Amino acid sequence: MSNSIDLHEHSAHSHGGAHHHRDDLGAKIGMWLFLFTEVILFGGLFLLYFSYRVKYSHDFHLAAKELNVVVGTLNTGILLTSSLTMALSILALTKRQKTLSLVFLGATIACAFGFLYNKYFEWGAKIHHGIYPGSEKLAEREHGEVVFFGLYYSMTGLHTFHVIVGIIFLTFFGIQIIRDKIRFDYYSKLENVGLYWHLVDLIWIFLFPLFYLLH
Amino acid sequence: MSNHNEHAEEHKHTIGYGTYTIIWFALLALTAVTVAVAGINLGEYTLFVAMVVAAIKAMIVINVFMHIKFDDLIVKWLLGFCGFIFAVMFLFLAFDVLLRY
Incomplete structure (x- = not known):
């Protein structure tokens, strides 16, 4: 068993080395650079949130009371769990436990869908109550509350978009693991999508208290 | 080796x-x-x-x-640089906003 793996590894090395240029560190730096543009993208929105919160402190507190803390907390737990399974998926793959790696990756994707499911009902309830950008009911409220819900929809919306993109990439790389395109000795793609996934989690860590925990 | x-x-x-x-x-x-x-x-x-x-x-x-x-120093520096840029952006905005209202 170990012999065949060694042979395999050896052939992969000599083969890969001859035809493909591999630069795992370069790929990682590229990924981090992309993540920094993401930080600045969301950072700009956080700065906007900060200035409006200072200006409409009272309205923000009033509006935030309508958000469901239980759903917000649940989604925080779900995303933190998905971050754990993402890290475990990479760890399992490096330990040559391919099936276990796929199980953890599947759990990560399942968590992501769970997050979307909760978001769907959360937004659905809000829209049902007439709270959505451009609604007449919302326009009757205080200006600060309108701004709060505008920021709520744009920031959590942009975050949810990132979750959807994450699901697509995680699924795509899961297929590559099945096909041995990503393996224990060549997993920088999985590592980099992991970095992206943790960033999605990181952004939610800040979004959650800023929107749901204003009492 | x-x-x-x-x-x-x-x-x-x-x-x-x-x-x-x-x-x-x-x-x-x-x-x-x-x-x-x-x-x-x-x-x-x-x-x-x-x-x-x-x-x-x-x-x-x-x-x-x-x-x-456990990452290379260059990644740490990049992260620090990004954090620094964001901190500067926040600081200047905070001066403006907090003194205004």
Whole structure:
């Protein structure tokens, strides 16, 4: 068993080395650079949130009371769990436990869908109550509350978009693991999508208290 | 030969299943803390306390899940640079906003 793996590894090395240029560190730096543009993208929105919160402190507190803390907390737990399974998926793959790696990756994707499911009902309830950008009911409220819900929809919306993109990439790389395109000795793609996934989690860590925990 | 050394080094830096699980528990506990603290009226410190706990959680995720602790110096510098830029942006905005209202 170990012999065949060694042979395999050896052939992969000599083969890969001859035809493909591999630069795992370069790929990682590229990924981090992309993540920094993401930080600045969301950072700009956080700065906007900060200035409006200072200006409409009272309205923000009033509006935030309508958000469901239980759903917000649940989604925080779900995303933190998905971050754990993402890290475990990479760890399992490096330990040559391919099936276990796929199980953890599947759990990560399942968590992501769970997050979307909760978001769907959360937004659905809000829209049902007439709270959505451009609604007449919302326009009757205080200006600060309108701004709060505008920021709520744009920031959590942009975050949810990132979750959807994450699901697509995680699924795509899961297929590559099945096909041995990503393996224990060549997993920088999985590592980099992991970095992206943790960033999605990181952004939610800040979004959650800023929107749901204003009492 | 050098290849083997690299592999040995990689293994030394690998975080195990147990550590990841403990970190996950810690993150969940910190979430429970923020939710609990939000119930207490801290007045103008509410935002500050929530952000401190969020920052602690972020540091844990970056260091453990994102492996920055074991990464090359260049990645650490890049992260520091990005943080610095954001801090400058925030600082100048804060001067303006806080003195205005």
